[in-house]
Amino acid sequence: MPEVLDVTTTLPTGFDEKLEAARAASIVLATVTTEQKNRALEAIAAAIETAAPEVVPANDLDLANGRENGLSAALQDRLRLDAARVTSLAAAVREIIGLVDPVGESIRGRNLPNGVRIDQVRVPFGVVGAIYEARPNVTVDIAALALKSGNAVVLRGGSAAENTNRVLVRVIQDALAASGLPAASVQTIDEFGRDGARRLMQARGAVDVLVPRGSAQLIETVVTESKVPVIETGAGVVHVFLDESANEQWAVDIVHNAKVQRPSVCNALETLLVHEAAAERLLGPVLERLAASGVTVHGDEATRALFPAAVPATEDDWATEYMSLDLAVRVVSDLDQAMEHIRRWSTHHTESIITNDLGNAERFLNEVDSAVVMVNASTRFTDGGEFGFGAEVGISTQKLHARGPMGLPELTSTKWLVRGSGQYRA
DSSP: OOOOOOOTOOOOOOOOHHHHHHHHHHHHHSOOHHHHHHHHHHHHHHHHHHHHHHHHHHHHHHHHHHHHHOOOOHHHHHHOOOHHHHHHHHHHHHHHHHOOOOOEEEEEEOOOOOSSSSEEEEOSEEEEEEEEEEEEHHHHHHHHHHHHHTTTEEEOGGGHHHHHHHHHHHHHHHHHHTTSSGGGGEEEGGGGHHHHHHHTTTTBTSSEEEEEEEEEEHHHHHHOSSSSSSSSBBBOHHHHEETTTHHHHHHHHHHHHHSSSOSSTTTTTEEEEHHHHHHHHHHHHHHHHHHTTTTEEOOOHHHHOOTTTOEEEHHHHOOOOOOSEOOOOOESSSSSHHHHHHHOOSSSEEEEEOSSSSHHHHHHHHHHSSSEEEEEEEEGGGSSSTTTSSSSSOOEEESSSSSSEOSSGGGGEEEEEEEEOOOOOO
């Protein structure tokens, strides 16, 4: 068993000292066994369940502060942790226990003609930073995924969830220490406020990779200002296209689910595109079902002609991630115009086509350039848990390293192992 840090030592309080402790913890985590990591994860899950009577009141205080400070309804929904959601957090940690540990996995390898053996294997990043807002579930998700993939993590969870995150991080640290792993494997810098976020973005060399999760403004700030390499997770201006041949019941059910089930999340539907040849057949039943659930339709002229209850859509609507019970709707001439609209306005998160035309389905899959592209399915399936990853770090909308829901393998890099027996290059 590798040497374990003295977990009885008081945790660091200074910013630089926290990063130093994270680096030391990452060295330990990189070599602990899967069994050790899984024991720690089970301890974390059990501790979260036990701590629910402490977590929920802290969250209630954050929610009260949020309402007083004008926090949007969407962010309040993301912030809220009731007893059931706390139980779900523990369940998500236990799902990660059952996943394959990626550390040490061989990606490829071969024996060279000179007898040298080379292997490319997965290794942890080291120290992962995360900047997010009003999402205490991210505190648990990223901590658990980082631990299973052998990484230490430094969290900046934002002032909106500061009380909740303080309790969750302390619970996680106590469970880690009780399991014989460094408590400093998971740390928060919330007490340093915005200056802490800025310093984390500048901590190149001390932090190996930074993952932002939150609003488009937050993500843009991190991408623009960070000196630490960033895995960009994106806002979700998500589209569904109802093709001419779309099954009416599928259209009604899928669109309603994609918009209404949880409108505050990034995989919720924000723009509905409808083939003009199907508009008269589909718009009525689809939009009436949405309206019955309280959705406000922002429609173009053709949509309003068929659904007079719609309010006029503007150019801004096509670019808006509402995170609320609002939906932009446009009638398009054909599949090509639908894909043209998506190319212009999409954030490259998730797009879906409802169709019975196999050729159109394949064109949509092949020509739409987003992290997740679907046929005849709700965009709400773009989720690490639904994809079988357990929790997720985020949904990457970039093209380097990781794209789409990010699980354990996406929190690793690789290195090459070369084994020789005296060979040298002539």
